[in-house]
Amino acid sequence: MADGRKRSSHVNGSFPHYYSERGVAAREADVDPRVRAMRPDWFNGRRCLDIGCHQGNVTLAIGKRWCCASIVGVDIDPVLVERARAALARLKVELVPVAFAPAAAPAAASEAPAAAVSKKRRADGSAKPTAAAPPPRPYPVALALQMGLLAPARALVSPAAVFPHNVRFEAADATRAAELFADGSFETIMCLSTSKWVHLNGGDAALMALFAQVYRMLADGGAFVLEPQPWSSYRRKRHVSDASRAHYPQIRLRPERFEEYLIDTVGFRAVEQVRVDYGASVSKGFASRPLFLFIK
Numbered sequence: 001m002a003d004g005r006k007r008s009s010h011v012n013g014s015f016p017h018y019y020s021e022r023g024v025a026a027r028e029a030d031v032d033p034r035v036r037a038m039r040p041d042w043f044n045g046r047r048c049l050d051i052g053c054h055q056g057n058v059t060l061a062i063g064k065r066w067c068c069a070s071i072v073g074v075d076i077d078p079v080l081v082e083r084a085r086a087a088l089a090r091l092k093v094e095l096v097p098v099a100f101a102p103a104a105a106p107a108a109a110s111e112a113p114a115a116a117v118s119k120k121r122r123a124d125g126s127a128k129p130t131a132a133a134p135p136p137r138p139y140p141v142a143l144a145l146q147m148g149l150l151a152p153a154r155a156l157v158s159p160a161a162v163f164p165h166n167v168r169f170e171a172a173d174a175t176r177a178a179e180l181f182a183d184g185s186f187e188t189i190m191c192l193s194t195s196k197w198v199h200l201n202g203g204d205a206a207l208m209a210l211f212a213q214v215y216r217m218l219a220d221g222g223a224f225v226l227e228p229q230p231w232s233s234y235r236r237k238r239h240v241s242d243a244s245r246a247h248y249p250q251i252r253l254r255p256e257r258f259e260e261y262l263i264d265t266v267g268f269r270a271v272e273q274v275r276v277d278y279g280a281s282v283s284k285g286f287a288s289r290p291l292f293l294f295i296k
């Protein structure tokens with residue numbers, strides 16, 4: 001390539017087989033160990049942003065597992081964003097919210113015995129088997145569990161805030177995200193395994209700009225969930241582009257200093273380290289990455 005870049009997917013970390021490498025199959029993203037380590041209060045009722053959303057697995061898993069008011073996935077790679085949008089479109093067809101269906105349908109289904117027959121009186125008084133009510137349409141169980149009974153949910157939650165209608169995807173460079181989103185637009189912003197790519201391709205200046213924009217886009221009291229890649233993993237990727245080759249030796253703000261930088265310079269007021277339990281399902285490189293929760 002003219003600028004010496006490798007395949008474009010490697011330049012930004014948009015690897016096509018990223019989730020199988022992480023030990024998480026694409027269709028099982030809702031069991032991504034990082035998502036399991038996250039907490040409902042980071043998302044419930046909140047406007048959320050997922051920076052570097054790849055093909056949308058984690059964005060969709062969070063939108064499905066918790067009751068975000070909205071969640072936007074942003075990625076620099078338009079091909080991945082198209083994939084994410086296609087997955088979202090499929091879900092919109094598959095998942096018709098029971099909460100907005102006639103109230104009798106789910107109740108009848110839950111009261112019916114497991115066997116697919118119900119009883120009716122025949123003229124001679126004997127019971128006649130008839131077809132049971134149709135099974136409830138697919139719907140994320142977590143939503144009903146967290147929102148309580150379906151009737152109150154129907155009254156309180158607008159259709160736009162119900163998964164998958166609370167999710168959307170945008171193709172954009174996150175270092176320019178503030179051009180898309182006004183200050184204070186989000187209560188939670190995530191940046192999972194993406195900081196290294198911003199850092200290598202844009203150097204300290206790009207990462208500092210990203211952190212500053214995250215802070216501005218967060219409302220007061222908002223949460224920044226960061227999963228930084230360790231410095232030891234930068235070296236192997238330093239040749240992905242001419243830019244990364246130039247930036248790598250210049251980097252001063254190494255990941256081990258992110259915490260100090262985000263608090264002392266950017267202005268976050270608290271940090272908590274959240275351990276992710278990967279079990280034996282993932283390679284050592286991923287297993288050593290905790291999540292950091294910063295509060296504005």
Ligand SMILES: C[S@@+](CC[C@H](N)C(=O)[O-])C[C@H]1O[C@@H](n2cnc3c(N)ncnc32)[C@H](O)[C@@H]1O
Pocket residue numbers: 012013014015018051052053054055058074075076077080172173174175191192193194197198
């Ligand atoms: C290694 S993947 C991580 C995906 C996802 N966050 C996760 O952890 O499952 C890194 C993602 O960041 C995206 N990315 C890299 N630089 C970016 C930038 N400047 N703006 C937005 N997305 C970026 C890549 O396209 C890629 O999808």
